[in-house]
Amino acid sequence: MSDYRVLQEISLHLRRLLLESLSGLDPIGAQFSSENSISLDSPPRIADQSAPNAGQACLSLYLYQVAPNAHINNHPMIPAGPGRQQYPPLSLDLHYLLTPVSQKPEDNLVILGRCLQTLAANPTIRATFLDSWLPDSSQQARVSLDPVSLEELTRIWNAFNAAYRLSVCYVVQSVAIDSARAPQEGPPVATSLVDVHRIGGEP
Numbered sequence: 074m075s076d077y078r079v080l081q082e083i084s085l086h087l088r089r090l091l092l093e094s095l096s097g098l099d100p101i102g103a104q105f106s107s108e109n110s111i112s113l114d115s116p117p118r119i120a121d122q123s124a125p126n127a128g129q130a131c132l133s134l135y136l137y138q139v140a141p142n143a144h145i146n147n148h149p150m151i152p153a154g155p156g157r158q159q160y161p162p163l164s165l166d167l168h169y170l171l172t173p174v175s176q177k178p179e180d181n182l183v184i185l186g187r188c189l190q191t192l193a194a195n196p197t198i199r200a201t202f203l204d205s206w207l208p209d210s211s212q213q214a215r216v217s218l219d220p221v222s223l224e225e226l227t228r229i230w231n232a233f234n235a236a237y238r239l240s241v242c243y244v245v246q247s248v249a250i251d252s253a254r255a256p257q258e259g260p261p262v263a264t265s266l267v268d269v270h271r272i273g274g275e276p
Contacts, residue, residue, distance in 0.1 A: 076250065076251055077250055079248050079250060080136065080139070080167065080248070083167060083198065083214065083245055083248060084113050084134065084136055084169075086198060087134055087169070087192075087216070087245075088108060088111045088134055089108075090191060090192075090195060091111055091132065091134065091191060091192075092105055092108060092110070092111050094187055094188070094191040095110075095111070095132070095184065095187055095188075098183065098184075098187055101130055101175075101180055101183065101184070104129055104130045104131070105130070105131075105132075109131075110129075110130070110131045110132065111131065111132045111133075111134055112131065112132070112133055112134070113133075113134055113135065113136065114133065114135065115133065115135050115137075115170075115233060116133040116135060116170065116172040116174060116233070116238055116240070117233045117234075117235035119131055119133045119172075119174045120235075120238075129175075130173070130174070130175035130177070130181075130184060131173075131174050131175070132171070132172070132173055132174065132184060132188070133170070133171070133172040133173075133174055134169060134171060135170045135172070136167055136168070136169055137168055137169070137170045137229060138167075138168035139166075139167055139168070140165065140166045140168065141163070141164065141165060141166075142164040142165060142166050142246060142247040144247075162249035162250055162251050163249065163250045164247045164248070164249050165247060165248045165249075165250065166244055166245065166246045166247055166248070167245040167246075167248055168219060168242060168243075168244050169242065169243045169244070169245070170229065170240055170242055171185070171188055171240060171242070171243060172238050172239070172240040173185050173188075173238075173239065174238070181238075181239055182239075185239060188241075189218075189241065192216055192218075192243065195216065196215055196216050196217060197213050197215055197216070198213060198214045198215075198216060198245065199213045214246060214247060214248050215245070215246050216243060216244075216245050217243065217244060217246070218241065218242070218243060218244075219242035219243055219244040221242040226240060226242070
């Protein structure tokens with residue numbers, strides 16, 4: 074289980090993972106020597122901030138959508154001890170937009186290729202990789218490419234009111250946030266099964 078900070082922790086974990094990979098990239102790895110080179114802000118804001126330093130490459134790791142995971146959110150109440158039932162957590166899918174921001178088009182291609190390679194090699198996020206406040210080591214989330222069409226990508230960039238940049242989308246499934254509701258007292262609700270059949274004659 075996770076508390077409300079899991080959105081932040083997942084994003085920071087992905088940033089650390091990509092930073093470690095990009096910092097060893099020759100010849101532009103030196104430009105990824107600090108966490109500031111990978112921002113959680115939107116790509117247009119990153120481009121505006123990096124404009125004075127035209128030679129500086131950076132990366133935008135932007136969480137642009139948080140959506141409920143319909144397959145998991147239908148879970149029933151969870152046993153929480155004798156006579157107690159806990160409300161199930163909220164299960165979410167996190168949608169990220171990954172955009173290299175460099176004045177050199179060839180550097181953007183190298184940065185994006187390295188990110189694709191790194192995330193393909195690390196498709197699972199386990200709680201043990203996150204900060205210690207996540208005690209359940211069985212919790213994990215999957216990181217995968219999100220097959221977003223060019224039309225949908227264009228709509229995202231139109232919402233930014235910015236010119237399109239080469240980008241890819243990723244989805245992290247699924248991330249749980251514990252319910253803040255107090256456990257419910259009492260046994261679980263039983264379901265009655267009534268068998269109706271005819272008496273006498275043919276069944």
